[in-house]
Every structure is written in structure tokens, then in C-alpha cells.
Amino acid sequence: MNRIFITGIGTGVGKTVTAACVTAALEADYWKPVQSGMEEGTDTATIQALLAGTTTICHPEAYVLKEPASPHLAARMEHITIDTSRITAQADGITGNRPLIIEGAGGLLVPLNDEMSTLDLIRQLQARVIIVAQNYLGSINHSMLTAKVLQHTGVPVMGWIFTGHHHSNEDDVIRWSGYPSLGRIPQAGEVNSAFVMEQARLLTGPLNASLYDH
Template sequence: MNRIFVTGIGTGVGKTIISACVTTALEADYWKPVQSGSEEGTDTQTVRALVPEGITVCHPEAYVLKEPASPHLAARMEHVTIDTAEIVRQAGLLQPARRPLVIEGAGGLLVPLTDDILTLDLVRDLGAGVIIAAQNYLGSINHSLLTARVLQHAGVPVIGWIFGGDYHTNEDDVVRLSGYPRIGRIPQAVEVNMAFVQQQAQLLSAPLKALLA
């Protein structure tokens, strides 16, 4: 599976750090096709600073929106039309050698990209397998299992879960009830830098490659 889509159970659950770790573990390329809230910096800039130079290519976004809002709302406010067919076309151009491509989504699966198209629709059109980023907080079991159920009903292949933050037994319940495997977990760090990402990537490498085989 050469396209890996990283989604989250909500906003702020560590998708970008997880994307950097997965990208490093697989020596893949990275792409965030739709970025909103760009005035606060972009996720591509963050990942570029965390992955090894000379291995990973961090491709430029297809759409960059200033407003920190859902892509469909930010695009509406900035008079931009997001064309998901164009995103799929660009994805094909980014993989001429079938190199793995880690694609980071904006928010969760049911975040609208346009008035009619959800992130889930784009995942299906890309033919990507999904890694779900999750953290423990009040309500996270519900958010996690809702995300899993949506993917199950949509028939989208799921690689597994990567958890972040402090460990909680909730993780075990989410894995058991969803039926999707735990790839690993990324602990809370005082400082997230390239050394930390490389350390976590080494731990994720074997389970990731086994699940992708």
C-alpha cells in the first residue's frame, strides 16, 4: 500500500507529529493537500523540520488557506474552489516511482472539503489506507469508535491506530472494540525535534512494515 492517509479522531490529536514519524519510518514522502490556518504556520513546514534531509520530499500543498477553519468554510471565505479531482490527479504525479506517500488530512474524516465532499470521500478517491491518530481525553473512546465505524461502513482499508500522549487503558478498549490493530504510540515529549521523531520512527518501523506487507 503506497498511499497512507493519516486522519485523526478530532483536531489537535497529533496528526502532524505522527505523520512525521510514519514518514521517517517508511522513508516516504509527505503531502498535506489542503492546509487551513496557514498564518499560524503550516504542517508541511513542521514536518520538513522534523524529517531527515535528503530522504523525504515534502510536497507543496494543493490549497493553502489562511483562515483557521474547516477547509470548506475557509475556502468560501477566501473565494477559493477546492477541486478534489485535482488533488487526486496531483497525487498520481507525486508518485512516479511508486514511493510511499504519507498524506495528512485536515481534521477528521467528516470534515467538509467542499459544500458536497467530505474528507472521507477524498480518502476513497485516493485509494489510500488509513492510519488513525488518537489521544486520550474525555469522550475520546466515542470519537475513536465513531471514526472506526465510519471507515468500516465506507469499506476503507485501515492500517491501524497510533496513539499519542500519556497512556490510558482506553487505548486497549478502542483497539478491542474497533478490531483495528495498534501500530504503536508516541509519548508526550518535552521537546519534539528530529532526534525524537527518528527515535519514535524506529519503534514504529517494524509493526508498520508488517501491517503493510
């Protein structure tokens, strides 16, 4: 199965909306292994609502944690430990020919437990990465740190998806990182199914080209 991991340069950069658009574009299935924070519902429920009426299967989380914190902290507060082997076993149980879009929690180096980070999980899952970036003060540094870590570890990267308002920083990040842009998802007054489907239509060509080039 083609596994594509959606990571971000930080928190709040638009990973879930991007995951919805990528899932729709590739007619894929969706999975968020670790959900931390329940006040506004789960990301899985958001994806299900945005992709209602499609053939996408949203697989259940391996861990759902109440506290909106780093997964290792949220798990510690509930007196549990996140076991990445349980996550990879669940991934191996997901079968079929459709791509699987996997949404991470936070960025690459967010700890899942005392020993493993999100990056370690990506490597265990043997997934390719799409990096979600958004322009804000300090975002170039966060973008390049993310790219450098992926380059150093040899994790395959499909490219960038930029969100929010356009900024010329995007061209610099693409050039310095060597990773291509797969597209951008603009700022929206309301994110609904129609918005997601329109953005998915625009992303389909670049995503398919990147998916089958690797």
C-alpha cells in the first residue's frame, strides 16, 4: 500500500485540511494514528464530515488522548504509554490498493513516548512525506529545519503543500530545500466539502505525478 504521511513545520499550519484535500485528490483512505486533544472533536471526525459521500474509509485511531498536548505528555497524563509497534501493527492490518493518507500530530520531532518521535514512526511505517508549511514569522527556519531532518535521515519526500496567504518565502523554501511544490491551499472563510473538492481537483495532477515518480 502507498503510505503518505502528512507532517507540518509546526502546529496549526493546516495539516488536517491538507490531509482532506490530498485524500480526496488521490481517492485515498485516511488514518490519524494518534489524536491528542478532544475539545473540538477529532481530526478523523472532521475528515469524515468533509469527505462525506466519497468512498474514503477513515480508519480508527490507535490512540485518542484528551489533553491538547504533545502525545507523550498527553499519554503520560492518562497513565499510558504510546506503543509504536501497536501503531505499525494496525497499519499492516489496513489492506487494499488505495493510498493511505496518514496525518501526524505536530511536527517531525514531536515525541510519542520517551524514546520515539513522529519521525521514527514515519520510518517504521515506510511512508513518504508531504510537508505542510504556512507563512509566519520564523516559518522559513521551521521549514528548513524540517527539510534538513528529512534529508539527513533519507526519508522520501514528495514535496511541499503551502497553506494560507501566499508569500514569496515559498519560492525560497522550494529552492533551498530542493523539494518541489505540490500546490497550495488558500485561506478560506469557510472550509467545507465544496472547498475541499475544489482544492483536491487542483492538486490531483501534481500529486499523481509525484506519487508515481517514486
